[in-house]
Amino acid sequence: MNCDEIKEQFAEYWAGRLDSAARAVVEEHLHGCAACEMEAEHLGRVWETLGEFPEPKPGASLRPRFNETLAAYELGISSARRAEKKAPWWRLAPVWQMGVAAAMLAAGVGLGSLITASRQNSQEVAALRQELAGMRQTVTLSLLQQQNATDRLRGVAWSERVAHPDAEVLTALLFTLNHDQNINVRLSSVDALANFTSSPLVRKAIPGSIDKQDSPLVQVALIDLMSATRGRDIDEALRLAAANPTLNEAVRDRARKALTTRQGDMQ
């Protein structure tokens, strides 16, 4: 072997993955070639140092999240199988199934295979969709409970991926809006909740949240969210905010402008 070929064996040599014969070839070359020996020693030190990095452990939520995903997926699969069992009698009884299959063949092999493929796909898609929704909800909830504000921000961002969040996720988001210590997390939760204003739970909770906020920034964001939401209940909440003397003048002004714009839209 020439020098280049020996150098290409370095990583396997350092890692102890060469068999004895290959190892002997490398060592023999190194004993006879000062340049390669020096390079092996220099690079070998870096290789060794790479092994000194601490090895952190995965987060505590990783295993529960995986178990949740798996359980949701299994649930999706079993639901799909139950749906399959409710199939018409001629698809369950083998004799009739063969008869129908023969008829299908007569109608056209190509068409038959197309239908089968489509049925399998729809089962798979249903299972995956259900699993994905469950996983996203779990991820959202677990992130919203983290100590770290960056994680909670991620949780808020994750909630936007949930197409139809259940009450638990919405409650967690509203709790974040009203009680999170970090203003950025609260502001993000306002943005996230904007996707779910069709939920009665959210519509009811948003106006009341203004009084719970100590930051005019969040209050203004809530006014903006309300001004983009239709409904008499929202109009009334905006009127109350516009007249509320305990609120910052800029917040009241925002509420007044929102009301004016809404009245303009009505006319």
Next chain:
Amino acid sequence: MEQVRDGDVGRLSTLFERHHRKLFLFFYRLTGDRNASDDLVQDVFFRILKYRHTYQSGNEFPAWMYRIARNSWHDHLEKRGNEESLDDEAAHFGEAMASTDAGPVESLMKAERLELLRRALNKLPEDRRELLVLSRYQGLKYEEIAGIVGCEVGTVKVRIFRAVRDLARLYGRMAGERVS
């Protein structure tokens, strides 16, 4: 994995227990971000469920898993785009300090050395860093790596040597800058 592929998806728990920690470290060495690494591990096992039908009998499961892991990581990089990484230098430094039982001066010197090396590793082009991680930390042979990244064994040998050499140069340069 064959049982998982054939519908006994609950068996994936066994594979998760066996591989998730190593997979987490694979992503952690690439991203330097624990949360992102947790998410990526989760994503890999989700993809395994999703694509379980494509697993072929006789294939080594770890090699198949790492192929999925690479795709997951590449998608993560694309999604992240120009977003700032959550890589926290202070946290890494603290971890390195805590990882040694030596006295305070030795601990500090070791932590500084590891921090420099970690930054040098992060400066390597992603494809080289990936090969180095597969070889150094995942304990995979050249042949296995070639199967995972889809190239010739000869190419893997050359690239891994160059990755170590480039890393040593970057590390040396950064250490020199710090001294001067």
